[in-house]
Amino acid sequence: MSPIQAIKDWYVSLDNELQSDIAYMFVSLTLGDRQFAPAAAVRRLLQWFDVRSEGTEHEDALAAVTFRASFEYIFAERFTGAGWIFPEQTLELAPVVWTAPRWI
Numbered sequence: 001m002s003p004i005q006a007i008k009d010w011y012v013s014l015d016n017e018l019q020s021d022i023a024y025m026f027v028s029l030t031l032g033d034r035q036f037a038p039a040a041a042v043r044r045l046l047q048w049f050d051v052r053s054e055g056t057e058h059e060d061a062l063a064a065v066t067f068r069a070s071f072e073y074i075f076a077e078r079f080t081g082a083g084w085i086f087p088e089q090t091l092e093l094a095p096v097v098w099t100a101p102r103w104i
Helices: 003-012 016-030 038-053 057-075 082-093
Strands: none
Touching: 003 016, 003 038, 003 057, 016 038, 016 057, 038 057
8 A cells, every 4th residue: 555545544534524624724735725615625635645646656655745744734733722823823814815806
């Protein structure tokens, strides 16, 4: 089993709420896709796992390292209330993409 497949298997074994939390943070902060709702972020992360597992052995390993490093960066300090300050501030400061209606 490849490293990214092992991570995906672990991820899909989690309950839905935890999957949503992990996917939303990873997709938003690591992949930069902030337009996804939590449920859509789960689908996007599963797609990312699948695409990465189709690559070479080296690409698979790099994807596993990327996920692991991102996971630890995002969640390692989040087991206390103070540990959530940085991600909350990051998401609050994320630019909002807005397109003006044609009549403006």
